[in-house]
Amino acid sequence: MSTLWNPAAYLAFDDHRARPFHDLLGRVAARSPRRVVDLGCGPGTRTVELGDRWPDATIEAIDSSAEMVAAARARGIDAHRADVADWMPAPDTDVVVTNAVLHWVPEHRELLPRWVAALPAGAELALQVPGNFGAPSHTEVRALLAEPRWAGAIEPRDENTVATPMEYAALLATTGAQVDVWETTYLHRLTGSDAVLDWIGSTALRPVRDALDDSAYAAFTAELAPRLRTAYPARADGSTWFPFRRIFAVARVP
Ligand SMILES: C[S@@+](CC[C@H](N)C(=O)[O-])C[C@H]1O[C@@H](n2cnc3c(N)ncnc32)[C@H](O)[C@@H]1O
16 A cells, blocks of 8 residues: 555556557446446556446546545545455446556455456456566566665665566356457657656656655666666657557457
8 A cells, every 4th residue: 555656647648548448448348337447546547437437337536646546536536545456346246347456466366367257257357467578668677776886775666566468368168257368569650858767756666756755766867768768768859669568358258
C-alpha cells in the first residue's frame, strides 16, 4: 500500500495507456452484467468508460492509493481505498477488469484462480499487465540500482514480477474457465528529450521515488537519463520509439 502515485503525471500518457485497455475490453463479451468491478481503478478515466459501456451495471472500483481514489471520486466514480489482495467478488459480479495493476501485487498468481473460482457462471475476468521487465526501461534501472552508491535503495522488481502468457493461461484454466490469452508489443511514439524517463517516472520509478529524498532522486534520474537516451535514441524529428510489450488474459467461467 506504500507506493505514492501522481494522477496528473500518470495521465500525461493517457492516450498511449488507453489503447491496451480498449484492446482488452474488446475481448469481453458481457452484454448486461449486474456488477462490473475495476480492480486498481487509478484515476478513474477507464472506470468511467466501463460505466459508459454498461450503464445499467453497478460499478465497483477500488485502488490502494489515496491520491488515485481521490482523483477517481472527482470523476464521479464511487471508488474506495482497498488492496486488491484483500478483495473477493460479490455474488453478482459478472465482469472484473484489472488493467495495468497486478504487476504491483506480488501474490497475484494465487489470487487469480481464487477469484475465478468465486465468480458466478458466465462471469468474465479480464487482466492486462506489462510484459516489459526485461526491456532496457527496466534493466537500466536495475543496473543502476546495483551500483554501490545506489545499492540497498530498493529491491528492484525482476522479470518474475509477471507470469508468462502460458502461465496465466494455465493458472486461469485450472478452474475450468475458458481462457483467451495474448500479448502485443505497442510501438509508442513519444516526444520530448527524455521521453522514456518521463514515462517510467510516473509508473515504474514510483518505488525509487518513494525511497529517495528529492536530491537523491534528482541525482538518480540524472544518471539514468543518458542510459535511457542511448537505449532509446531520439530520431531526427525529435520523436522516440518506445516498444512496450503487454500481456492480456480473459477468463470466462463456464
Ligand atoms: C498503472 S495504474 C493503472 C490504473 C488503471 N487501472 C488504468 O488502467 O488507468 C496502477 C494502479 O494500481 C493501483 N494499485 C497498485 N497496487 C495495488 C493494490 N495492491 N491494490 C489496489 N490497487 C493497487 C495503483 O494505486 C494505481 O492506481
